[in-house]
Amino acid sequence: QVQLVESGGGVVQPGRSLRLSCAASGFTFSTYGMHWVRQAPGKGLEWVAVISYDGSNKYYGDSVKGRFTISRDNSRDMLYLQMNSLRAEDTAVYYCAKDRTNWNYVFDYWGQGTLVTVSS
Amino acid sequence: DIQMTQSPSSLSASVGDRVTITCRASQTISNYLNWYQQKSGKAPKVLIYAASTLQSGVPSRFSGSGSGTDFTLTISSLQPEDFATYYCQQSHSTPDTFGQGTKLEIK
Numbered sequence: 118q119v120q121l122v123e124s125g126g127g128v129v130q131p132g133r134s135l136r137l138s139c140a141a142s143g144f145t146f147s148t149y150g151m152h153w154v155r156q157a158p159g160k161g162l163e164w165v166a167v168i169s170y171d172g173s174n175k176y177y178g179d180s181v182k183g184r185f186t187i188s189r190d191n192s193r194d195m196l197y198l199q200m201n202s203l204r205a206e207d208t209a210v211y212y213c214a215k216d217r218t219n220w221n222y223v224f225d226y227w228g229q230g231t232l233v234t235v236s237s
Numbered sequence: 238d239i240q241m242t243q244s245p246s247s248l249s250a251s252v253g254d255r256v257t258i259t260c261r262a263s264q265t266i267s268n269y270l271n272w273y274q275q276k277s278g279k280a281p282k283v284l285i286y287a288a289s290t291l292q293s294g295v296p297s298r299f300s301g302s303g304s305g306t307d308f309t310l311t312i313s314s315l316q317p318e319d320f321a322t323y324y325c326q327q328s329h330s331t332p333d334t335f336g337q338g339t340k341l342e343i344k
Contacts, residue, residue, distance in 0.1 A: 164335070212280055223287075224283060229279075230280055
């Protein structure tokens with residue numbers, strides 16, 4: 118069965134960096150687009166970034182553009198989110214999510230999430 | 238960016254009730270509209286995509302309709318496990334955007 122397991126969250130000071138990882142299993146990772154979606158405490162869902170099946174195309178939400186970088190390693194079935202210049206407003210649970218196809222923006226499987234807290 | 242507006246923001250209903258949640262897009266999105274259910278402390282789960290296609294494994298009491306700018310999610314007969322928060326999401330244009338959510342509570 119499809120499994121997505123995020124890791125790398127924690128408490129970080131404003132301005133610092135953090136890298137999230139997502140380990141995928143149960144499907145052919147290299148044929149699907151992948152996303153990061155976040156949810157601030159008590160708030161709604163916000164799409165963060167997408168990467169195509171082969172890593173050749175990437176898009177970002179306006180709030181993270183220029184600070185966050187999405188990447189993937191298809192040889193290891195891993196998805197990453199490098200987060201730089203973190204701000205208090207980046208505090209959220211970060212979910213990795215599988216696209217239903219390559220570039221469909223329908224999230225058919227989600228991980229359990231990893232909490233990032235940006236605080237001094 | 239396309240704005241998605243859900244109504245109501247919260248809703249109280251009883252087991253067995255028929256419930257409808259509405260989602261409106263700020264511009265036309267054809268049928269690029271998806272619905273998710275999120276239970277407290279859990280990841281969201283897709284219920285319906287492309288406005289009306291039921292995701293595999295989702296009970297048939299859930300249905301979706303609409304096209305253009307106005308969409309609805311209907312639960313035909315509420316079950317205890319349906320009490321959750323529901324989000325619509327447009328997948329027509331990047332950045333894809335979510336509605337603010339509708340919290341469905343037990344009356």
